[in-house]
Amino acid sequence: MQSDVFKLGKVSGQCMSRISPRVAYNEVLSLLKTHNQWFADSIPLIASENIPSPAVREAIASDFANRYAEGWPGERVYAGCTYIDKVEFRCMELAQKLFKAEFVDVRPISGVVANLAIYSAFTNPGDVMLAPSIPSGGHISHGKKEHAGTAGLVHGLDIEFYPFDAEEMTIDVDKTKQKVQELEKAGKTPKLAMFGGSVFLFPHPVKELADFLKSYKMFINYDGAHVAGLIAGGQFQDPLREGADAMTMSTHKTLFGPQGGMICSFNKYSDEIKKATFPGMTSNHHLHHMAGKAIAFAEMLEFxxxxxxxxxxxxxxxxxxxxxxxxxxxxxxxxxxxxxxxxxxxxxxxxxxxxxxxxxxxxxxxxxxxxxxxxxxxxxxxxxxxxxxxxxxxxxxxxxxxxxxxxxxxxxxxxxxxxxxxxxxxxxxxxxKKFQKVRYCFESKIGGYDYVKIR
Ligand SMILES: Cc1ncc(COP(=O)(O)O)c(C=O)c1O
CATH class of the missing domain: 3.90.1150.10 (Aspartate Aminotransferase, domain 1)
Structure with missing residues (x-):
């Protein structure tokens, strides 16, 4: 099957630019500003996006952006981490509180990287993973190799899709049980069950399936990339209490932080996850975004x-x-x-x-x-x-x-x-015009899309 889910873009002819560096420099800065204005004048309805607070933007623009701090706070590979460590400890503490999680790793630099860390920690290439298909809401990072999905292409997982009930718009519990029984008979018992997705209207049946899946010794991950902010605000399901072993997420969708990822789990899985995140998936983990996460978690706890x-x-x-x-x-x-x-x-x-x-x-x-x-x-x-x-x-x-x-x-x-x-x-x-400031945050002097010139 050709990649009928995602078609690859054509490679456009690349040529050496004749534009002068100064003109290109001005052009880029001017495009950034124009983009901000466009979004200030628009109705942004992309479900995977949000607008961070001015405080998060301040963190992103800070010197943390220029530093290295590989490893766990307190056990870094580099000097110069005195304040970075303090912020990262605080970031972890806030995340633990927000998601009622025994263990958190705030270092994944995106939701995909968080998912890859879970694949690496709890499966081997060739293992089977149960996941939602893309038309039924799954994300490409859960996808098959032939669709260039991360799980298949990068970690060599063999993906089996959950049966989906299109009327209920969620995973079909009974048919999933049947499918797992059939997979077991065929010698293809999944090692990992992935819940969550990119089209995510209703909670997934984690509590309905967790005991059943665990009886087959499956590790259960819940990809809360989209709904993490709703989970934090107590408005969606609570996967870690419903039987999930871990929850991966992006930190910038309904959770209104900077672009990034995170893993929440239990102490018993902490060693595997820590190793998979560093040195497995990241060397440096984008410290300005880590600081932005800490600020967004504090905002989320408050508002x-x-x-x-x-x-x-x-x-x-x-x-x-x-x-x-x-x-x-x-x-x-x-x-x-x-x-x-x-x-x-x-x-x-x-x-x-x-x-x-x-x-x-x-x-x-x-x-x-x-x-x-x-x-x-x-x-x-x-x-x-x-x-x-x-x-x-x-x-x-x-x-x-x-x-x-x-x-x-x-x-x-x-x-x-x-x-x-x-x-x-x-x-x-x-x-x-009347909706320019970011709400649900401690301070909002400037508009959410105001272009901040610091040259
Ligand atoms: C369910 C799901 N998982 C993972 C991701 C990837 O997140 P990120 O862009 O942070 O890598 C997305 C992105 O939209 C998603 O919808």
């Missing part, structure tokens, strides 16, 4: 409950408004969503790729999405049947349910009514 509750209310309000406007919103049977995400089947109006491009022209930033049935129908990642929306960033900007109705109206204007996209972009810009 996370209110934030997460509003995220889920906003997602539901947007789903309901879109459904009332004629969109086929998935998960209707279960009230559309219990997370920050909404998934819409857009096939009545075009395909996900075209609609994504149209909305972008109207300053509405969403992503096209493979949905159940797409691959069988011959659709691919460039022109899938769906779009995915996430409301974490809009919530962080202070938006509530009434603004969600307005957002749905803008989307309808573009996708259903085919109104002039330039005109909608101007209306969006006007709408955004």
């Amino acid at each position: 996370g409950k209110k934030y997460a509750a509003q995220v889920v209310k906003n997602a539901k309000a947007l789903a309901e408004a879109l459904s009332s406007s004629g969109f086929m919103v998935l998960g209707e049977k279960r009230g559309f969503t219990k997370s920050h995400q909404i998934v819409v089947n857009v096939l009545s109006f075009g395909d996900g790729g075209t609609i994504e491009a149209d909305l972008e022209k109207a300053n509405i930033i969403i992503n096209r999405q493979l949905i159940p049935g797409d691959i069988k129908a011959g659709r691919n990642y460039f022109h899938p049947g769906g779009m995915r929306l996430g409301v974490a960033e809009l919530t962080r900007l202070g938006m509530k349910e009434s603004q969600m109705k307005q957002v749905a109206e803008f989307i309808k204007n573009v996708v259903v009514d085919k109104k002039d996209k330039k005109k909608i972009a101007l209306e969006v810009k006007q709408f955004r």
